[in-house]
Amino acid sequence: MAVYTDITDEELSAFLADFDLGQALAFKGIAEGVENSNFLLETEAGRFILTVYEKRAAPEDLPYFLNLMRWLADRGFPSATPIADRAGRTLKTLRGKPAALVQFLSGLSVRRPTVAHCREAGEGLAQLHLAGEGYAGRRVNDLGQPYWAPLFSKHRKGADDLKPGLAATIDKDLAELALAWPRGLPSGVIHADYFPDNVFFRPDGKFAAAIDFYFACDDAYAYDVAVTLNAWCFEPDGSFNATAAAALLTGYQRRRPLSPAEKQALPILARGAAMRFFLTRLADWKATPAGALVKPHDPMEYERKLAVHREGLTLFGAPA
Numbered sequence: 001m002a003v004y005t006d007i008t009d010e011e012l013s014a015f016l017a018d019f020d021l022g023q024a025l026a027f028k029g030i031a032e033g034v035e036n037s038n039f040l041l042e043t044e045a046g047r048f049i050l051t052v053y054e055k056r057a058a059p060e061d062l063p064y065f066l067n068l069m070r071w072l073a074d075r076g077f078p079s080a081t082p083i084a085d086r087a088g089r090t091l092k093t094l095r096g097k098p099a100a101l102v103q104f105l106s107g108l109s110v111r112r113p114t115v116a117h118c119r120e121a122g123e124g125l126a127q128l129h130l131a132g133e134g135y136a137g138r139r140v141n142d143l144g145q146p147y148w149a150p151l152f153s154k155h156r157k158g159a160d161d162l163k164p165g166l167a168a169t170i171d172k173d174l175a176e177l178a179l180a181w182p183r184g185l186p187s188g189v190i191h192a193d194y195f196p197d198n199v200f201f202r203p204d205g206k207f208a209a210a211i212d213f214y215f216a217c218d219d220a221y222a223y224d225v226a227v228t229l230n231a232w233c234f235e236p237d238g239s240f241n242a243t244a245a246a247a248l249l250t251g252y253q254r255r256r257p258l259s260p261a262e263k264q265a266l267p268i269l270a271r272g273a274a275m276r277f278f279l280t281r282l283a284d285w286k287a288t289p290a291g292a293l294v295k296p297h298d299p300m301e302y303e304r305k306l307a308v309h310r311e312g313l314t315l316f317g318a319p320a
């Protein structure tokens, strides 16, 4: 479970004393998630999510994330609004770590998305891209293409431990990605981790909300679509579900049509997106001690996706 930091009743009361939210009525750790510690908090004023930021979230990036969530919510995109204390601050400290309180959002994520969920998720992603236009915050994608080779250089042995010979295959992939990586595509604020666990649906299956903006950054919109195709459109047996992908792209283009250059770039962007998640999972795999409460995500799931992408995806009905 993702609760790295325990909060005592006294610490919670002291934290809440800065807000106009009344007394705590219920407070419990949330099992889902791997990055930060999350708690469901109910007070006399309603329900909230308390997040204590851990390892990957750089403190200097937190205002970018929190201001973005407010920006999106103010423009009608369903993302959790950060709650300000009486002094107007949203970024607080708990147990010496950065922390924030955000609005609780209703909705349920799905473990096995259907084609209809993919269409809805695609449309939600385009809404997010459009709502992010004009956001003044800037954040470089520090898990983007230029950062992959340096990250991998620290984990080559881990790759060969997972599968003998894998490090050489990844080296070749990285060289090919560096040569073919598209430049100059339409860019703006992207979510960068738009996985099924970060998207909520209403009971009627309609898109309800997106959470977990803690990888958000400036990058190509089509790269975000590629991350999403990888996360939503593979079957448990490792095969790519072209029907789900077509639905996701149809849903996306209901709100934001892709340009010919974006469409052409999607297969290589999807290969790169698979590399990005393979690499962070590989890094976390080695770093998570046996018996830790957090279960790391399997890097080999993304190694299998990389293998599919080496063959080249067929999207939009024509061979890529």
Ligand SMILES: Nc1ncnc2c1ncn2[C@@H]1O[C@H](COP(=O)(O)OP(=O)(O)O)[C@@H](O)[C@H]1O
Pocket: 002, 030, 032, 033, 034, 035, 036, 037, 038, 049, 080, 102, 103, 104, 105, 106, 197, 198, 211, 212, 213, 214
């Ligand atoms: N605003 C929110 N409203 C309702 N539930 C939320 C909200 N934010 C987070 N959660 C719950 O907390 C879990 C973990 O949140 P997430 O931001 O994905 O954590 P992490 O960054 O650690 O992966 C989610 O799966 C969801 O159940």
Ligand SMILES: N[C@@H](CCOP(=O)(O)O)C(=O)O
Pocket: 032, 033, 034, 035, 193, 195, 197, 198, 212, 277, 280, 281, 297
């Ligand atoms: N989505 C990433 C890991 C980040 O997890 P999240 O729980 O913060 O979405 C992956 O699958 O590797």
